[in-house]
Amino acid sequence: MKIPRFMIAGTHSGVGKTTITTGIMAALASAGFKVQPYKVGPDYIDPTYHTMATGNKSRNLDTWILDNETVKKVFVKSASKADIAVIEGVMGVFDGSSGTVDQGSSAHMAKLIDCPVILIVDTSSMARSAAALVSGFLNFDPDLKIAGVILNKIGSERHLKLVTEAIETYCNIPVVGYVKKNAALELPSRHLGLVPTVEGGELPRMVNSLAGEISKGIDINKLTNLAMAAPELPDDILDTCDKDLVSGIDQCKTNVRIGIALDEAFSFYYYDGLEVLEEKGAELVPFSPLHDQALPENLDGLYIGGGFPEIFIKELSWNMPLMREIKLAGAQGMPVFAECGGLMYLSREIVDFDGKRYQMTGLVPGACIMENKLIGMGYVEAESLSDNVIAPKGKKTRGHEFHYSRIEPTENSNFKHAFRLVRSRYQQPILDGYANGCILASYVHLHFASDPELAERLIQHCNNFKKNRLRKCIDEN
Structure with missing residues (x-):
């Protein structure tokens, strides 16, 4: 089963995952792709931005609340109807329900559906050191397929050149794009996180503007190529999971x-x-x-x-x-x-x-x-x-x-x-x-x-x- 897909993950919470992922989803939708969005973990609010950006309901992929087979069913059932699946990770890519296992983490989800990962790095106050950071993430779990890097909060053209050279030289991994420091790209939040899009106001305009801003620095063609190169998934996933879900008194x-x-x-x-x-x-x-x-x-x-x-x-x-x-x-x-x-x-x-x-x-x-x-x-x-x-x-x-x-x-x-x-x-x-x-x-x-x-x-x-x-x-x- 061919399902083009990639995950946007981060080195830590607050690295810009939702803003960048929403912008990428909106840019893909503007380019004519039918995008199926997802969010790793139990969050309710981030998916509302995905839905606004793509016009399709975003779904949660939670490997702690749901068992592995059900998560795969949730993913394949909806992703198979789209041109491309884009998944936003949760917290840092390895952060989950425990300090010693990856259950509930973005890494767990990515490995479960054999999904390439694009890692967001906050480059504030660093240049060559970014390569050491990315190298640590690459080597922490060799089974995780980190396929590219997005650089956030780039301060200047020279800053971009230094960080890109360092990562691509020492880590042998492509930088697929960057986002400059820009307070206007920050989405509004309150005590429980981002403001839900159901409240309207300026949020639709902000989401629409993200696509243009993100397209300036992120190579959408590189992302789609990485998505198309994702391995095929077994054809029997949906059938197997459906049998598990319709047990009991389903009739x-x-x-x-x-x-x-x-x-x-x-x-x-x-x-x-x-x-x-x-x-x-x-x-x-x-x-x-x-x-x-x-x-x-x-x-x-x-x-x-x-x-x-x-x-x-x-x-x-x-x-x-x-x-x-x-x-x-x-x-x-x-x-x-x-x-x-x-x-x-x-x-x-x-x-x-x-x-x-x-x-x-x-x-x-x-x-x-x-x-x-x-x-x-x-x-x-x-x-x-x-x-x-x-x-x-x-x-x-x-x-x-x-x-x-x-x-x-x-x-x-x-x-x-x-x-x-x-x-x-x-x-x-x-x-x-x-x-x-x-x-x-x-x-x-x-x-x-x-x-x-x-x-x-x-x-x-x-x-x-x-x-x-x-x-x-x-x-x-």
């Missing part, structure tokens, strides 16, 4: 309608996870907690993902009609599944960075308190403490957390935590989230492609609610 197509929160405040979803829900029988019906006064009609469940509710906290608190309807739906037994920002929205109130309180939906008996430091970040293993709408008691699944808020249960509320989490960085167990009846809300971002049984269980709960709803309608008439 139970129940055709339930699940409302999914999608707007400027809520946009963090794994696209391949949503596809699993659809393949299992869910019709995903978008609604906006910011702009809609009522839920869509005839819903059988709600899915409220992550995002930035704290940024739109006033607007959310003003939309009382929708919050009352959501609370009533939960009280009537509609399955409601929420992740991170969704947990905050379902809480009794959010306390912002200045200590001001804003009323929220109230399905979760507690307040979400914003803090000026990270409360949780990284991979977690989540064990269900009781039966809930996606998992039975004791089931373990992998996910990711990244939040600046904490949940403070309401006094005397008999608050029931949803999960016992083990954080991969520290291994200490903590309690997280809230589960009671049809309500499940936590800080954990889960991926339905990691375990399709999670999606099947949610759909089954929604189907049970649908049957009860239809039976009630018949009785009333």
Whole structure:
């Protein structure tokens, strides 16, 4: 199977991966290529820039949350429909879930799909030393195919000449391009990273301008040639992975309608996870907690993902009609599944960075308190403490957390935590989230492609609610 592909990776976080990758994707799209974008790891925001640049949904390739076969399936299934696949790495190329193995890293992903890597080097305050840096990356893992280098933050033509000569002389690897120091190329960010493109504003213009700027210094033809030279992948990857993904009760197509929160405040979803829900029988019906006064009609469940509710906290608190309807739906037994920002929205109130309180939906008996430091970040293993709408008691699944808020249960509320989490960085167990009846809300971002049984269980709960709803309608008439 011929799939032209390359990965843009970095020596470290903050080296310019997202800006440069987005610019390259936009330049390729402008040149007429159908580009399929990807992001290594669990990040939600970087893929929104890829999607804006290419017009195609960017997908996450996470070798810690997903097993190897599922990751390959996610990649091949979508990449085989495009002219070229461009993958943005995560952190430094060798940084993953451990200090001693490469699982979860860009290197792991690149080796898994036999993908050539283009290494971005921040050349600030160095010249010949850049060759020593690149040499270290080349020799650290000989199995990783680093095929070229992009030089970022070049200060002058002489600087470019010195660094290029050093790398190509001592490392025997081509410099495929450079980007000059330019503050105008920096994408806007806030406490959780880049500003998501769903917020609009000047972001579309900025992304469009990246293509022109990147094309000035990066040889797009060299990149496409490297992509075309990528080894062929086995033809049976997709068939093998499909068999693994359609196990269980896959044939139970129940055709339930699940409302999914999608707007400027809520946009963090794994696209391949949503596809699993659809393949299992869910019709995903978008609604906006910011702009809609009522839920869509005839819903059988709600899915409220992550995002930035704290940024739109006033607007959310003003939309009382929708919050009352959501609370009533939960009280009537509609399955409601929420992740991170969704947990905050379902809480009794959010306390912002200045200590001001804003009323929220109230399905979760507690307040979400914003803090000026990270409360949780990284991979977690989540064990269900009781039966809930996606998992039975004791089931373990992998996910990711990244939040600046904490949940403070309401006094005397008999608050029931949803999960016992083990954080991969520290291994200490903590309690997280809230589960009671049809309500499940936590800080954990889960991926339905990691375990399709999670999606099947949610759909089954929604189907049970649908049957009860239809039976009630018949009785009333």
